[in-house]
Amino acid sequence: EIVLTQSPGTQSLSPGERATLSCGASQSVTHNYLAWYQHKPGQAPRLLIYGASTRATGIPDRFSGSGSGTDFTLTISRLEPEDFAVYYCQQYGNSPLTFGGGTKVEI
Amino acid sequence: EVKLVESGGGLLQPGGSLRLSCAASGFTFSTYWMNWVRQAPGKGLVWVSRIKTDGMITTYADSVKGRFTISRDNAKNTVYLEMNGLRAEDTAVYYCARETPLPGNYFDLWGQGTLVTVSS
Numbered sequence: 152e153i154v155l156t157q158s159p160g161t162q163s164l165s166p167g168e169r170a171t172l173s174c175g176a177s178q179s180v181t182h183n184y185l186a187w188y189q190h191k192p193g194q195a196p197r198l199l200i201y202g203a204s205t206r207a208t209g210i211p212d213r214f215s216g217s218g219s220g221t222d223f224t225l226t227i228s229r230l231e232p233e234d235f236a237v238y239y240c241q242q243y244g245n246s247p248l249t250f251g252g253g254t255k256v257e258i
Numbered sequence: 259e260v261k262l263v264e265s266g267g268g269l270l271q272p273g274g275s276l277r278l279s280c281a282a283s284g285f286t287f288s289t290y291w292m293n294w295v296r297q298a299p300g301k302g303l304v305w306v307s308r309i310k311t312d313g314m315i316t317t318y319a320d321s322v323k324g325r326f327t328i329s330r331d332n333a334k335n336t337v338y339l340e341m342n343g344l345r346a347e348d349t350a351v352y353y354c355a356r357e358t359p360l361p362g363n364y365f366d367l368w369g370q371g372t373l374v375t376v377s378s
Contacts, residue, residue, distance in 0.1 A: 186364040188303075195262075195368040196303070196353070207366065239303055243362045247319060250295075250303040 153177055153242050155251035162256050170227040172254045174240035179220045181244030187216055187225045190253075191236045199238075200225065230256070260284035260367060262354050267372035270344050274376070278339040280354030280369055288312075288332040291357040293365065294339045296350035306352070308363070309337060322348075344376045 154177040164170055174185065180203075187200040198207040200216035203223055213228040227234055235258055240251040266278040280292070294306040307328040308317045316328050327340040337354055351373050355365035 182362070184362045184364075188365075190303075193370070195370045196355075196365075197368070198364065198366050201358070201360075201362070201364050241303070241364060243364045248305050248363060250305070252302040 152247055153180065153245050153249050155240055155242060155249055157238075157240060157251035157254045159254060160252070162254060163258070164230055164256060165258065166230050166232055168230050170225075170230055170234070170256050172225040172227075172238055172256070174218075174223040174225070174251050176221040176223070176242060178245075180223075180242045183219050183223075184242060184244030185216075185218070185223050186241045186243065187214075188239045188241065189234075189236045190239060196239070227256070262356065262367060262369035264352065264354055264369045264372040267352065267374045269375045269377065271378050272345060272376055274344050275340070275342045276344065276374060278341070278352055278354075278372055278374070280337045280339075282335045282337070282356070285356075285367075287335040290359065291363065292328075292330060292337040293355045293357055293363070294328060294337075295353045295355050295365070295368075296348075297353070297371075298347070298350040301350075303353075304350075307339065308357070341374070344374075346376050348374060349376050350374060 156175045158173045183203040185203045188196045190196040204216045237253045293308045309328045325343040330337040351371040353371045356367040358366045
């Protein structure tokens with residue numbers, strides 16, 4: 152199975168700053184089928200990005216995804232207070248689908 | 259409102275059984291593949307199981323194969339996860355998740371989860 156490694160484990164930033172989250176795959180992700188989710192404690196995870204770079208419906212354009220093959224990035228251009236959360240990448244190009252360990256973006 | 263609501267979690271002893279439910283509303287449930295994903299305390303998300311729209315195809319993670327059974331009742335807009343032979347390592351928040359109708363199985367709607375604790 153494809154192992155996804157997210158870095159850093161925790162990123163400490165302030166509102167208005169830029170966040171850059173990385174997701175590395177142990178082998179190439181077929182069709183760049185990679186998604187990003189935001190997860191806040193006690194809440195349902197929320198889909199942000201699919202297909203490595205396509206924003207899901209209703210997601211603000213400060214969130215952007217990029218990358219291909221084995222290296223992917225989620226960028227939050229200017230952090231809003233509501234963006235402080237844990238972010239997970241997920242690959243769905245190879246079975247079984249797998250998630251990364253998460254990156255916590257904290258104040 | 260489009261939503262998924264899980265229920266049925268609780269505290270079990272090792273070897274016990276439990277059935278989780280996930281009630282869907284606000285969308286045509288019968289047209290979506292559904293999944294269960296879990297998160298152990300302090301850990302990341304792990305996919306558990308998947309079921310086709312009509313219930314005729316099911317798949318499982320190796321860690322639960324033979325112990326867990328996914329099913330659905332489209333008349334009740336509900337997907338279930340029957341868990342048998344529970345182990346301490348099954349302790350987790352269990353989320354149900356709707357699979358996108360677009361190519362590729364990623365998840366465009368999640369519930370808030372239900373906690374299952376397996377402990378003696």
